[in-house]
Amino acid sequence: MRIGILTGGGDCPGLNAVIRAVVKRAVLKGHEVYGLKKGWRGLLNKDYEKLTLDSISGILHKGGTILGSSRTNVYKEENGEAVAKRSMEEMGLDALVAIGGEDTLGVASKLYKAGVNVVGVPKTIDNDLNATDYTFGFDTAVNIATEAIDRLHTTAESHNRVIVVEVMGRHAGWIALHSGIAGGADIILIPEKPFDIEEVCQSLKNRHARGKSFSIVCIAEGAKIKTEEATDKDGSFVLSSLKKDSFGHVALGGIGNIIAEEIEKRTGFETRATILGHIQRGGTPSAFDRVLGTRFGVFAADLVDKGEFGKMASLQGKDIVSVNIEDAVGVLKTVDDEIYEMATTFFG
Ligand code: F6P
Numbered sequence: 001m002r003i004g005i006l007t008g009g010g011d012c013p014g015l016n017a018v019i020r021a022v023v024k025r026a027v028l029k030g031h032e033v034y035g036l037k038k039g040w041r042g043l044l045n046k047d048y049e050k051l052t053l054d055s056i057s058g059i060l061h062k063g064g065t066i067l068g069s070s071r072t073n074v075y076k077e078e079n080g081e082a083v084a085k086r087s088m089e090e091m092g093l094d095a096l097v098a099i100g101g102e103d104t105l106g107v108a109s110k111l112y113k114a115g116v117n118v119v120g121v122p123k124t125i126d127n128d129l130n131a132t133d134y135t136f137g138f139d140t141a142v143n144i145a146t147e148a149i150d151r152l153h154t155t156a157e158s159h160n161r162v163i164v165v166e167v168m169g170r171h172a173g174w175i176a177l178h179s180g181i182a183g184g185a186d187i188i189l190i191p192e193k194p195f196d197i198e199e200v201c202q203s204l205k206n207r208h209a210r211g212k213s214f215s216i217v218c219i220a221e222g223a224k225i226k227t228e229e230a231t232d233k234d235g236s237f238v239l240s241s242l243k244k245d246s247f248g249h250v251a252l253g254g255i256g257n258i259i260a261e262e263i264e265k266r267t268g269f270e271t272r273a274t275i276l277g278h279i280q281r282g283g284t285p286s287a288f289d290r291v292l293g294t295r296f297g298v299f300a301a302d303l304v305d306k307g308e309f310g311k312m313a314s315l316q317g318k319d320i321v322s323v324n325i326e327d328a329v330g331v332l333k334t335v336d337d338e339i340y341e342m343a344t345t346f347f348g
Helices: 015-028 040-044 080-091 102-113 138-159 174-183 197-209 255-267 287-305 337-344
Strands: 002-007 032-036 048-051 095-100 118-122 162-167 187-189 215-220 271-275 311-316 319-324
Touching (some): 002 015, 080 102, 095 287, 102 118, 138 271, 138 287, 174 215, 187 197
Parallel strands (some): 118 311
Antiparallel strands (some): 311 319
């Protein structure tokens, strides 16, 4: 078979581990693999190159993706589906491995229904994809955010400050929750739990009244504040940047600054904000993500080899199993009440 492989959406540590594993396994089974450049755009534009064992040598530990990525949405392009199918034919591709999150796999699911042979691999630092316990990239992002919180602790303590650290997490607060627990944040704010700014300030005041001279607030970029001036129907601030990508997502980032200003005003505690942003996505993947990416990649190549299309590699417990791509998209995996409630034990 001639197999196309692409990486779509935000890049993520571990993508190269997956590419390497798919190519190695597929080549060993007698297939040819072609890398499509910049996600779905590479398919539409027939921008591709053959991947050999040489092309994947030395990439396991590297961040980013050797194929490049984009947020191109096939279904937002004119005749996108027809163009994609024609491109497959013209490139002589029999199957595709799509590595991506909700958006990329959403396109994969639709293309499969339209008759394209697709297999999916779940990727996102946000860990918000359904039908898999973990996505690769999440562990690395959590480690980076945890190290940042550790570092912010010492400077916050030295200067008797509150430091608000904003981490990624558009719809789900997994990174904030895990890094906040691991880093010992004094408050964790996530999109799933709209918060009352006055309660946050009161909790900080109580902590300082107990003799603590500093605090760390860990907030997900998509966290929502309960406020009378709320401009969004679900109670969130509408932030300055309203630029949207082709999947309709607004560029987030900045709630940390707003909250820091509000905390300083309401408590009188000197407050600073740190926005980690794309630092969480860049650089070398953790050992866990290299292993998970490798297992996903090998499994995906085997799915193609067996002709099991419309499926996605998924981690369930300690096993990699196959699920329908369709089951992974549509509904996001958000933070459940139980684990958030556990985390509140350490608030204030
Ligand atoms: O989807 C992963 C993610 O990292 C989100 O947490 C974040 O909102 C978004 O990507 C940022 O993407 P961009 O690369 O478009 O700034």
